Amino acid sequence: MASTSTTCAPERAAELAESLNSVRARVTAASRDRSPTLVAVSKLKPASDVQGCYQHGQRDFGENYVQELCDKAPVLPEDIRWHFIGTLQSNKAKTLASIPNLYAVHTLNSTKAATALNKGVPDTRATPLNVLIQVNTSGEDSKSGLPPLTTTSSSELVDLARHVVTDCPKLHLLGLMTIGSLDASLNEGDENKDFETLTRTRDLLQEALRGSGADGGRWGEDGKLLLSMGMSSDFEAAIHAGSAIVRVGTSIFGSRK
Template sequence: MKGLECRFFSIKKSIPKNIKILAVSKNQNISSIEKLYQIGHRDFGENYVQEMIKKYQKLPKDIHWHMIGGIQKNKLKYIVPFIHLIHSVQNIEHLQIINKEAFKHNRVIKCLLQIKICNEKNKTGITNQEADNIMNNDIYHHMKNVKIIGLMGMASLHGSTQKIKQEFYSLKKLYNEYQRKYQHHILSMGMSNDYPIAIEYGSTHIRLGTSLFGKRKLP
């Protein structure tokens, strides 16, 4: 068994069985994705619609594709027919577009709200209050083809361990509240540099790129 497969099983062995690994395949070639597919992995995350569509067209159709990058409103319609989970919803308009397109395909699209839990400028997301406003919005409540089932967040890339713990704790606290109020059941937090801490703070889905694939390589 070679490097990629070994890294996958090593990580999988080191974490609780109930934690789902999302392989972040952004800028990875088809063969790398196929290697993980051949050993049974099915969940892959992409940042860009165009790249996801190209891979979807070339790879087996039982792969679960996750959109983890910023939402491009004019391109949502292209992924709605097959997307498994959208991690990066930030406003009602996103939900309205998803709901409209999902209706055309007789699907209910599952989504997460992306919460901003750190102060880094390149990290996007909404505040807890903005999330409350979405969850309590009558417009959302009348949507039949989209469902918010959890939260996603990204901790500081260069923060101290204590800072990262505080950021994950803040998201877990909101998740616990939404779990009680709205039956949320997915908490997507933790990447290659901080996933052990994320798991400690209750993550259900970790998003791993570099720790699995190594440095990114273009197709």
């Protein structure tokens, strides 16, 4: 378990500032006139690293493990926006949803988990909890997520989206998330097929939601579902492909032991 001490040594703070500024510059260069959200993925890193990045203006952080997030959140600034990007287990949904400054869950993949999250959100929460449905765009058995769409017909993905929008008033369907295949990420000469697949799935899902009369105010931003795709190895390509959220860990914090 990562340390919960929030004291960041000056040398480490300087190192984090340099890497964070480098990633920010690359995000800006790739995004042109858009402003994608940079989520600094701090899993297995000490709370002091989060504090070090926070001191340099970073506010969005990602964690993969519920217990680690529960340990870090209370000892770090309240205005941090936490993003949960790990495997979502229904039996831990209530604990996860109780974190006051949890901003989004990126890995929703079942109606059972959606229902559990909705029930777990405290009545005192001022705004609905953002959720993104995870899509397995590469078809790899090692990856979680629902199959991508090829039509607007009823499917597990469409049904889950409708369930969130119509039956989970404490949740807000913000968009879709994918973890692209390593081969697609490393092949810089070609368009990333996983990113193309998620974009096409997003367009079809929006059409399906509008066709079913789902309230546009209950999903997306300004009538459009957001895409969360791109990590350290491919976030620039993801931004070029239209990603609104990139999740970067190693390029900011260094490798994990």
